[in-house]
Amino acid sequence: MTIRRSALLIAVCFFISFQGCTPSSSPPATTLATIDGQPLSVEAFRAFSEKIPQGMRKGETPFAQDLNLLQSLIDKELLLREAQATGVEEDSWFQERMSAQERNRLLELFRKGEINRKIVIGDEEVEAHYRKTGRDRSLRFNVIMVKTREEAEKLSAELKSGANFNQLALQHSVDRESGQRGGDTGEYRAMDDLTPNIAEAIFHLEVDEVTPPVTVPYKNTPHFCLFKVIDERPLPLASSEEVILKELTMQKRVERTEFLIDSLTTVYHPQIHQEALAELLQQCRAGTGSEVVLEAPEKTIFTDSEGSTSLGEFIETARRLHIDRSGLVDSAQVVYLLERIFIPEHIFLLEIEKSGLGKDPQFLEGLARKRQELLLSALRQREVDRHVEATPEEARTFYDDHPGKFTPAPTTVIVEILVDSDSLATQLKQRLLQSEFPEELSLEYSIRQEARHHAGRIPLTVYNQIFFKEIYELAQGLEIGEIGGPVRTRRGYSVFKVVDRQQELSPYDEESQRRAFAYVKIDKARKGYVDYVRSLRQKFPVEIFEDNLRQLTQK
Structure with missing residues (x-):
């Protein structure tokens, strides 16, 4: 009897011990995975999945697609946890870009409200444009x-x-x-x-x-x-109504923008400081390389009724627009940047601050999403990208194997005649069509003084198109020898002849070598990033509940 009782006691203890080693219950159906013990819910997965277009989903079956999406969501959550744990928010890279995102999104909302939504196009305007442009x-x-x-x-x-x-x-x-x-x-x-x-x-x-x-x-x-x-x-109006509406919308957007700038200028009274402008031009002309080095970045470049803006702040905006030192040596171009880009943006931001637009729920929601994206980018920059190196041999091999990446966009060379009136521009175009030399006409008539020492020749590239927007867009569709214009610009009416178009493989010089190094490092960083994300699964253990995911997929 004692032996039997002892055996039974041992069996009961073994059963209790076994039960203690087994999970007391299955995970709830609303949990698809755990990351370091924290649940990842169905709601989070659905919110993530809804943002992924069907064409970007990978997998031969619906379940395989959902499993891949879940893995991607887990990777994202792992990276966000690591970003928080390592204090990425304190990085200057992150803070600068977050500030730029906030500014750009506020400006976009402001323009939508004050420009786009106030554009009204009447039926009479559509009809008039339809007949005026010959589309009838x-x-x-x-x-x-x-x-x-x-x-x-x-x-x-x-x-x-x-x-x-x-x-x-x-x-x-x-x-x-x-x-x-x-x-x-x-x-x-x-x-x-x-x-x-x-x-x-x-x-x-x-x-x-x-x-x-x-x-x-x-x-x-x-x-x-x-x-x-x-x-x-x-031809019926319906055949071209869509194009007409686009043209009128663009025209009215420009007009509304000009009106808004003029109106706010009378409110804030911006004034350019000519002495600081002269110093900026002198230092840019005397400098070398692409960077602008200022002797006194704290000097005021312009004032308004709310305060002042320094040369350093202006240069930061120029950098954001990808304008380097070579784009700041011409006085007309710098004044254009100030009057038509920098100052309007500045006074728009002053209006935004007064309006409380930064508290808009839609704006805050979008900014929160962008914050997550930038956190991931900053983490990658700090933990992967900055540790990647490339050798001269790897760079040269990449250049030889990928010539297409070192053939720049074409430079279109024009000879331009810029005049004050549409009628004179039309007359000059006829003279160009009659084979008169564009250089001679430019020297005689053009009011673009900065191009006179080149007899009106202007190389149009993707880098300077901001200064010649209307001309650049038209010139891209013309062949060598063709005449463009008259086209209305901010300074008058332009007529021009396309005289050359250049596009060839860049030599393996300092610039091409720099780009080749960058391409090699990008490729290495991509592979390194994959390895880095995998390593986070060791730091934050992940468990996936495929049965719960399969049930969700089948619903």
Whole structure:
């Protein structure tokens, strides 16, 4: 009896001990995982999942996709925990970018409220623009294309003397497809179906009228065309209403912005300090390299009714706009930056502070999301990116293996004539079309003094487009030899000729070497980041409850 009782006691103790080693209960269905013992809920997963587009989800089955999403959410939570544990919020990198995000988002909300939402476009305006721009009709036209301007002008003179257009097209046009039909292009074309220079040349004409010679690229070389309008058909407003609304919206946005700047200028009375401006220009012109080194960054560059702004603050804004020392050597460009970019942004921020826009719930929610993104970026910068190195041999190999990454965007070289009136610009364009030298016309007429010592030649690049926005956008669609404009700019009316376009592989110089080093380090950092995130799963243990996730997927 004693032996049996002892055996039973041992069995009971063993059972109790075994029960103590087993979890007392399964995790609740609302928990999909734990991170360092803390639950990750279904609600958190759903909120994360809703932000991931379907096309970005990976996995052959719905469950596999959800499991990958859950792993990504866990990685994010691990990184945020590590960022908090290591005090990333104190990093200057994080603080600077968080400040910039707050400023930019406030400015965006302000512009939406004070500019975009106050744009009203009436039906009468749409109708007027529809007719003014020639979108109320489509044209059928004949064309004669020849290789030289001299031949085009000779044919133009013959037409004025009564020659038959169709016969001349049959005899002279190098575009044989239309030439064999007497120049007939065979279809009606709307204004937006044509390149800007052709549309501009023909859409103000009546039926049976002929254009002067128009430069048209053909087989990669400039050719010269005469167009004759032979018929027209009405086009409904609906065919171009979307384009018209976009054009009017852009036009009214510019007008509303100008009005707002002018109105706030009368409130805050900003004044540029000419002495500080002169010092800035002198130091930038005398400097070397891309960085601006100021002797007295505390000097005031402008004042307003609320206070003053220093040279140092202005340079910080220029850096944020990716404008280096070379972009601050011309007085007109610096004044433009101050008057049209820096000061307007400054007085907008003063208005924002008074309005309490920074307390808007939508703004605060978006800022909180951005804070998380920047915390992750700052953590990566501190723990991974800054520890990555590259050798000269690795950089050179990358340059040789990836030539496309070292072929810059093209530089479009124009010769510009900037004048005060649209009518004079139109006259000068006609003279350019008649083969007058653009350099001579620029020296005689252009009011852009800073380009006179280059006879009006301006290289347009992605780096200086901020100063030539309207011209840059138009020039990108033109071939070498084509004429652009007149286009209205902030300083007048511009007409120009595209004289060159340059694009070639950059030599393996100091700049290319610097970029090659950067590419190698980026690739290494990407791989290092993956390893770093994996290591955090050792620091903060993770347990995933796949059964709970599977049940969620099946719902």
